[in-house]
Amino acid sequence: MKFSILTLFPEIIDAYASASIMGRACKQGVIEVKAINFRDFTTDPHRKVDDSPFGGGSGMVLTCQPLESAFESLLPLQQPARVLMTTPTGRRFDHAFALELSEAQQLVIFCGHYEGFDERIKGLIPQIEEVSIGDYVLTGGELPALSMMDAITRLLPGAVQKFTSVQADSFYDGLLDHPHYTRPAEYKGLKVPDVLLSGNHAAIQQWRKAQSEERTRRLRPDLLS
Numbered sequence: 001m002k003f004s005i006l007t008l009f010p011e012i013i014d015a016y017a018s019a020s021i022m023g024r025a026c027k028q029g030v031i032e033v034k035a036i037n038f039r040d041f042t043t044d045p046h047r048k049v050d051d052s053p054f055g056g057g058s059g060m061v062l063t064c065q066p067l068e069s070a071f072e073s074l075l076p077l078q079q080p081a082r083v084l085m086t087t088p089t090g091r092r093f094d095h096a097f098a099l100e101l102s103e104a105q106q107l108v109i110f111c112g113h114y115e116g117f118d119e120r121i122k123g124l125i126p127q128i129e130e131v132s133i134g135d136y137v138l139t140g141g142e143l144p145a146l147s148m149m150d151a152i153t154r155l156l157p158g159a160v161q162k163f164t165s166v167q168a169d170s171f172y173d174g175l176l177d178h179p180h181y182t183r184p185a186e187y188k189g190l191k192v193p194d195v196l197l198s199g200n201h202a203a204i205q206q207w208r209k210a211q212s213e214e215r216t217r218r219l220r221p222d223l224l225s
């Protein structure tokens with residue numbers, strides 16, 4: 001899968017994409033990450049990519065031209081492709097959406113800044129889909145883009161060494177994950193549940209499933225409906 005991330009801060013994307021599991025996925029060719037600085041595409045003599053809002057008000061708005069030109073430099077996209085615009089007003093990103101996006105060959109992600117994008121960019125690039133990572137406002141779209149890239153990448157074959165661990169994680173089967181424990185078996189008087197030390201794999205599986213269900217019912221009953 002190819003990620004093409006349009007940003008004013010490519011160094012943020014490059015740093016994350018070169019470390020840990022993302023870095024390995026890049027090296028192994030599971031993903032390719034390209035951070036494109038849309039400032040490089042502005043025709044403004046002072047390299048401006050933003051301007052003050054019509055109608056007044058505080059904050060700057062990203063102008064259409066550099067964004068459109070940067071997008072055009074990516075054409076033709078590898079199909080199937082999806083084009084995402086990060087914005088708090090978009091469709092909420094979740095596990096189901098990540099699975100859906102993991103089917104794409106290329107994902108283009110626009111990272112906003114300041115007050116966000118000139119609304120007309122949506123008319124110029126009609127395939128744009130607006131995506132939010134939650135009901136809060138960040139200063140820029142880089143963290144949303146990286147969150148989505150990370151969540152999608154771990155769903156791709158070969159990105160995580162043991163895919164069974166991805167399948168056992170929260171949301172994959174609609175439930176929250178069960179609790180995890182490691183050595184020592186007792187720490188400051190706190191013991192690991194006996195069943196996990198029993199060596200009885202059937203009983204351990206049953207306990208984990210029951211824990212997942214109980215946790216989901218208690219913490220996220222909305223997932224069960």
Ligand code: SAM
Binds near residue numbers: 088
């Ligand atoms: N004026 C916008 C609003 O109130 O909806 C907020 C703009 S925000 C300060 C700047 C940029 O950060 C946005 O254009 C978007 O790219 C990104 N951003 C901030 N919060 C986000 C969120 N929850 N989900 C996705 N992107 C977000």
